[in-house]
Amino acid sequence: MTTKSALLKVILLGDGGVGKSSLMNRYVTNKFDSHLFHTIGVEFLNKELEVDGHHVTLQIWDTAGQERFRSLRTPFYRGSDCCLLTFSVDDGQSFLNLNNWKKEFTYYADVKDPDNFPFVVLGNKLDVPERQVSGEDVRKWCRENGGHPYFETSAKDATNVASAFEEAVRRILALDDRADHLIHTDTVDLQRKTPPDPTCC
Numbered sequence: 001m002t003t004k005s006a007l008l009k010v011i012l013l014g015d016g017g018v019g020k021s022s023l024m025n026r027y028v029t030n031k032f033d034s035h036l037f038h039t040i041g042v043e044f045l046n047k048e049l050e051v052d053g054h055h056v057t058l059q060i061w062d063t064a065g066q067e068r069f070r071s072l073r074t075p076f077y078r079g080s081d082c083c084l085l086t087f088s089v090d091d092g093q094s095f096l097n098l099n100n101w102k103k104e105f106t107y108y109a110d111v112k113d114p115d116n117f118p119f120v121v122l123g124n125k126l127d128v129p130e131r132q133v134s135g136e137d138v139r140k141w142c143r144e145n146g147g148h149p150y151f152e153t154s155a156k157d158a159t160n161v162a163s164a165f166e167e168a169v170r171r172i173l174a175l176d177d178r179a180d181h182l183i184h185t186d187t188v189d190l191q192r193k194t195p196p197d198p199t200c201c
């Protein structure tokens with residue numbers, strides 16, 4: 001178990017109105033506003049939590065989904081540890097646009113290894129009865145686009161919101177473990193006795 005609290009940056013992306021700000025507010029303040037204004041640019045909130053014995057500070061960046069705010073949000077993608085690709089299950093177009101969101105993130109965050117970057121997909125507004133996107137279609141998209149985990153959420157009634165953010169942390173920690181492993185297996189042994197190099201001064 002680690003005692004140091006790591007700062008992890010996760011970023012919410014997706015079309016305007018799918019519920020990114022509502023998800024962040026539900027998770028951090030446990031409140032829901034049915035008349036929220038569109039976000040302009042970006043905002044962030046911190047939340048401390050413990051996942052599988054790891055204490056972390058999650059820094060959640062909420063971005064403006066409307067196209068006209070593109071240049072205000074993209075400079076904040078760099079340094080993200082996980083990207084939450086968000087759509088609304090009652091808005092088919094917002095699901096189709098996940099491809100564009102993934103591309104935009106990968107480009108502006110300058111992701112070096114997109115195949116191994118942790119993306120988590122959120123289908124929000126599960127409480128709305130008029131559904132346009134089937135869970136099956138989303139799971140298929142997730143399988144075909146890198147095996148991303150998928151959560152159906154409702155910021156309104158708090159369904160699955162905490163689980164989704166916790167999964168983001170798990171994905172980041174799993175990557176960190178792999179990186180630690182690589183570092184440990186690729187270190188220089190300073191104790192090793194090697195004969196002095198005769199050509200060296």
Ligand SMILES: Nc1nc2c(ncn2[C@@H]2O[C@H](COP(=O)(O)OP(=O)(O)OP(=O)(O)O)[C@@H](O)[C@H]2O)c(=O)[nH]1
Binds near residue numbers: 155
């Ligand atoms: N029924 C229902 N409404 C929701 C839910 N989440 C958000 N909403 C409503 O949908 C509207 C848009 O939500 P926001 O959280 O502002 O959406 P956003 O993705 O942040 O939008 P931008 O800031 O423009 O990118 C608001 O009126 C919310 O109250 C949900 O889970 N269920």
Ligand SMILES: [Mg+2]
Binds near residue numbers: 038039065
């Ligand atoms: Mg918003």
